[in-house]
Amino acid sequence: MQKEFINNLISYSQCYLQVDDIRKNGFIDILKKHQHIENTLTFLEKVHTDLHKLHNFYDQIITILLDGFYSIIDLEEKQNSSSEHWDRIKRFEKQRKNVLPYINGLISSQEIYQSIDDPLMNKRITIALKVFESFLKDDDLILENLALASYYSKKIRFNQRYDRENQVFIPIPYDPEDIIEEDFPLKSDIKLYMPELLPFVTNLGDLIYLASLSNFFYGYRLTPQMILRSVAIKLYNNLFMVPMYSYDEDGEEYINHDAINKSALKRSIESLLLPFSESEKFTIDIKKFQKYYVKTYFRGSPILALEGKNNKNKFRNFFNPDQYYKADYPISISRNPKVISHQSMFM
Numbered sequence: 001m002q003k004e005f006i007n008n009l010i011s012y013s014q015c016y017l018q019v020d021d022i023r024k025n026g027f028i029d030i031l032k033k034h035q036h037i038e039n040t041l042t043f044l045e046k047v048h049t050d051l052h053k054l055h056n057f058y059d060q061i062i063t064i065l066l067d068g069f070y071s072i073i074d075l076e077e078k079q080n081s082s083s084e085h086w087d088r089i090k091r092f093e094k095q096r097k098n099v100l101p102y103i104n105g106l107i108s109s110q111e112i113y114q115s116i117d118d119p120l121m122n123k124r125i126t127i128a129l130k131v132f133e134s135f136l137k138d139d140d141l142i143l144e145n146l147a148l149a150s151y152y153s154k155k156i157r158f159n160q161r162y163d164r165e166n167q168v169f170i171p172i173p174y175d176p177e178d179i180i181e182e183d184f185p186l187k188s189d190i191k192l193y194m195p196e197l198l199p200f201v202t203n204l205g206d207l208i209y210l211a212s213l214s215n216f217f218y219g220y221r222l223t224p225q226m227i228l229r230s231v232a233i234k235l236y237n238n239l240f241m242v243p244m245y246s247y248d249e250d251g252e253e254y255i256n257h258d259a260i261n262k263s264a265l266k267r268s269i270e271s272l273l274l275p276f277s278e279s280e281k282f283t284i285d286i287k288k289f290q291k292y293y294v295k296t297y298f299r300g301s302p303i304l305a306l307e308g309k310n311n312k313n314k315f316r317n318f319f320n321p322d323q324y325y326k327a328d329y330p331i332s333i334s335r336n337p338k339v340i341s342h343q344s345m346f347m
Helices: 004-011 023-032 040-054 059-080 084-092 094-116 119-137 139-155 185-193 204-216 224-241 262-276 338-345
Strands: 160-163 169-171 246-248 253-257 291-300 301-306
Touching: 004 023, 004 059, 004 262, 023 040, 040 059, 059 084, 059 224, 059 301, 084 094, 094 119, 119 139, 119 204, 139 185, 139 204, 139 291, 204 253, 204 291, 224 262, 224 291, 224 301
Parallel strands: none
Antiparallel strands: 160 169, 246 253, 291 301
């Protein structure tokens, strides 16, 4: 029986005080419809299917949980798996300098491509070398750099426009040969965070290749508890992405975050995730939960973490909702094109 889990999900959903009863009750009805399913993942899959058909925004809750729980299952293989990938990751985790043989291999390959005059492969090898050398110097920081590249790569590869007439999303094609222009935000971020790659990441194909290198470090220094913490951050910030409109004395629309019961939200998230925690306690400090950054990607989804004590992470201002929307108040989030971009990063 999923009774306790369902009650925790309902408690979480009720922290948003402005939801209309039709959507809220529809969500609760679907939860209870599948309460006989004992396996949590199967239960969530069935709920997700029903909510998705109804376009109920509570489906976002279920999506966050499913993505997190499947990620934890995948990551648990790291300790016992003998696959080539996980063996490599465990070697890197034991000692970063174990990346040196790969650097030497790239140097040897570069000699070949230089001798046969293959400019594309020579450039790709150079990009990989820069990434691996950066990993040797600062592993956390290069993974954040790759996360930023992955964010832009996803925006390009999965960019869509909405066809109002047919009510469908249509993919927007891109050309890998398209040059990254000087006035693109992407260009500014490369200059700021990855200046050593600026001469080599010149078109969209280069960017997508750079982002793909994160797969080589897939799961590096990642634990199930870190993923669970990321789920908690997403659940907390998820409600802040739902349009919450109020009007001031002049009739101007603004975002009303007072529509969220924050103390109840803290309790509900802790209760919801505690059964899946490796430790006996699972607590969150909601005062810090809007100060997050993207640590890395896993299973195609960003793993969020809170700002470090040494402020080592570089992307907290870009991904932090407070900073991200700072210049836009009191403009309605629903009319802000940045929202779609931010949500694509978030999920």
